[in-house]
Amino acid sequence: MEFHHPKRIGDAVGLLRRQSSLAVAGATSFVRPSRAAHLVDITGLGLDYIRADKKTVRIGATTTIAELEKSEVVNGLASGILRSACAGLADTPLRSMITVGGDVSCKFPWANLPPALLVLDAELSIMGRKKREVSMDNFMSSRLGRGEIVKEVVLPRNLKGRGSFVKFSKTKTDYSMITVAAYVERDEVMISQARVAVGGLCKPRRLKILEKGLVGYPADPSTVNDAINIHVPELAIPKTIFASEDYCREVLGVLLRRTLLEVLR
């Protein structure tokens, strides 16, 4: 095995295009010995930044969760949904290691940022031989090409609605068993936009069928209850080792109700 410390993005991409090459940032996913022939440390590329302009907030891939949690501009987005996602993410020493890019691109079911970024309609900027942009939604159902890594997360800044994130786990710092994130915009008394995402039980993904039961309906608790009562019994709940299907469905319904009532408050 060889360990590399590239200083330029072009050099990092070149190293990552080699056979059996892996990017390292926070290193917290390297619990078991890695069989990669090349480890490429991407923390020297200057990607630890949070930059805001009028329309967007750009978060560099090697920004740590601890740094993200402290950012005022990020905490001001959609009633602080990302602060909640960060606060419930692992523990203090791990939050000062885990990076935004790692939490997003490892696609672990228990990751907290992906559900929140899904409902914020985030875009990812990918670097490789060519630059490309991809929506968070499409990113979760596709794969990175050889040599590609996430360069930054791009969030819209003019979010008018409210967001909420909740994590369910055995202890506060343990892996998330179920995560739910919601973002809702209202137009007078009606819900004009709704995005809901779930993780923990599965790779984080949008619940578009539930969103359809919210948009265009009155922004009140009965809409939330109806949508949950109709759609949650229909959802496919994957088998897990920690609880029965009935239990997971019950808890998922409760968490969805809590987050949606919170954003409609």
Added chain:
Amino acid sequence: MEITCKINGEEKKLVFEPHEKLLHVLRREGYFGVKDGCSTGECGVCTVLVDGRPVKSCLMFAAQAKGKEILTIEGLGSDDSPHLIQLAFSDAGAVQCGFCTPAMVLSAKALIDSNPDPSEDDIRKALDGVLCRCTGYMKIIDAVKLAARRTLEKAEREAEYE
């Protein structure tokens, strides 16, 4: 491979295999205050400060310490001249078996350096990455409160002399 970094204020050359984690390299170099508990990032007893931030050294690759400043418990104080936080742990009776103590003390140092007047919630959050096997968290929280108060008092006394 070979890197240089600063450990407890001293310039050091470290030689290791590229796959090795910082924890194992530090222990091989004789820093036995860095404890080897679970080696999987769960228990936090291997916590050291890297550029002032608490990190779990069992997960960080030793290669990533290149050019960084590392503080282990050996660099904080000694038997003859313990650090204020170490004295507070002793005075508050916050040490039972002692296995988690270096990580608790270093976590407390990172907290007090960035937040001189922490609330009990801030303290609980700062220690949430380190498990105590003796299950004696109350005394540890008391010790950090005491250490924070004494740090503030010391800063005030020093300000008066100036």
